[in-house]
Amino acid sequence: MKFDKVIIGNIVLPDLNFLGEIGVNDGKIVEISKTTGVLEGQDVYHYGKDFVFPGFIDAHVHCYSNPNEGIKRASYAAAKGGITTFLDMPYDLPVPVASVEVLKKKIETINREAIVDIALWGTIPKEDGAKVIDELADAGVAGFKLSTFETDPYRFPRIADADILEAMKKTGNRDLVIAFHAENDELLTRYIKDAQAENHLEPIYHNLTRPPVTETTAVIKLLDMASWADAKLHIVHVSHAKSLDYINWFKQQGTNVTAETCYNYLLLTTEDLKEQGPKAKINPPLRQPQEVRELEAQLLDDSIDFITSDHAPWQKADKSIGDADIFKAKSGTPGLEIMIPLLFDHLVGNREVTVSHFADLLAFAPAKRFNLINKGSIETGKDADFAIIKNSEPWKVDENSFLSVSDVSPYHGQQVDNRIEATFVRGQLVYSHSTGVKEQATGRFVKPNE
Ligand SMILES: [Zn+2]
Secondary structure, three states: OOEEEEEEEEEOOOOOEEEEEEEEEEOOEEEEEEEOOOOOEEEEEEEEEEEEEEEEEEEOOOOOOOOOHHHHHHHHHHOOOEEEEEOOOOOOOOOOOOHHHHHHHHHHHHHHHOEEEEEEEEEOOOOOHHHHHHHHHHHOOOOEEEOOOOEOOOOOOOOHHHHHHHHHHHHHHHHHHHHHHHHHHHHHHHHHHHHOOOOOHHHOOHHHHOOOHHHHHHHHHHHHHHHHHHOOOOOOOOOHHHHHHHHHHHHHOOOOEEEEEHHHHHHHOOHHHHHHHHOOOOOOEEEEOOHHHHHHHHHHHHOOOOEOOOOOOHHHHHHHOOOOHHHHHHEEEOOOOHHHHHHHHHHHHHOOOHHHHHHHHHHHHHHHOOOOOOOOOOOOEEEEEEEEEEEEEEOOOOOHOOOOOOOOOOOOEEEEEEEEEEEEEOOEEEEEEEOEEEOOOOOOOOOOOO
C-alpha cells in the first residue's frame, strides 16, 4: 500500500515511544509501523531520531484580547510552536462570543485565515446570561468560559452566583465543559484599593494584592456549586497547590472537574515579577518560589490535568504603561510559539517527565476533556496532526521576532535547547524550521464529537 505521506521518527504514543513510521492518507493516520523502511509513500519525511509528537493542543488562547493579533497571526504562532489545535477564548474586543451571530463570524474567519485547527469557547452575558447556552452549544462551541472576577463589565464580566448555577446545570446537560477564571473579586478589589491608597505601585504589589486566598475562595465555591449542579467543571490557570488540593478532594468525591495550570506558573516566580515588572504581570499572579515548587510537585504527581499558555498577545505599549504603576499594565503574556519548547526543556529535560506524559499533558488530556475526538494522540483513524521536536538545538527567545503580533515576553533572551522542527495539520506541513510557515489557510473550525 502506498501512502500520501510517510513520517519517520521517534514516535510518541500514550505509553511508549519508538523509532518507527506513520502512514497518512487524506489527512488521517492509517498505519503505524514499529520498524522503519516498511511503509511506502508519495512524500516521505525523514526526521531521524527527532520526536514525532501528536500535534499539541492549547486550550487557553486569547486571539482578540488585542485585535491586532486576530486568528491569522495567532495561527502562524501556533504552527511555529508545534500547536496544531487551539481553543480560543470568548472575551474578544470589541464584542464577546455570547451570541450565535458573533460565533458564526468567528467561525468564518477561522475557515478563511487559520493555518491550524481551532475550536471555540463561548460565554454568557452578565445579566440573565444562561439563555444563550443552548443555541451556542448547537452551533458548536467546545465549552463555556465564565469569570468570578470582573476584568471588563461587558466583555469579561463577573457572573453572579445564581447565573453561575443555572449555567452549570445547562452546560452539564449538554455534556459541555464550563470553565472559570477563579479569583475572588471582592477581596482583590479591596486589596488593590488599599495598595493604591498607600501608593504601593511597585510590581510585587500585583502579587501582594492577589494572595492565594483570592484564588482558593473562588475555587472552592465553584467546586461546591458544580457538585450540586452536576456540571462538567474546569478551572483555568490554577496558580496554587492549595487550589489543587480542593479540586482533587472534590474529584475523589465524584465531582466532574479538571484543572489546568499555565506554563508561566511552572517557569516563573515572584522574583521574575520583581525583576521584569509589567512583562511578568499575569492573572492570577506569579507565586513565591516555594509555592511554585509545590505546584510542580502536584504536576509530577498527576494532580494537574493539562497545561495551557493563556496566550495574550500584548505589545510593548500595553506593558510599558505600567512601568511606574503595575496596576496600569495589561495582564498576560504571549505563549503559542514558545510554550512547548520551554516546557520540553523544563519537564522532559530537567524533571525527567517521560515524552508520553508530556504528550498527555499537552495533547491527549485536553482533546479528551473537550471531546475533540479526532485529535490528541497518534492512533489510526485520527487526524494526522504532528509536532516534530528536535532536541539539543540551542536558540534564544527573541521577543522582537515573534510571528504573533506580540513583542514582549518575560523569557526574552532565555536559551532553549530544543526546537520545533516541523508541524503537520491533517497531513499538511504547515510549518518547518527551514521554510517557515505555509501561509495557505488550510486550518478549520473544530467542533466537539466531530
Ligand atoms: Zn485567559
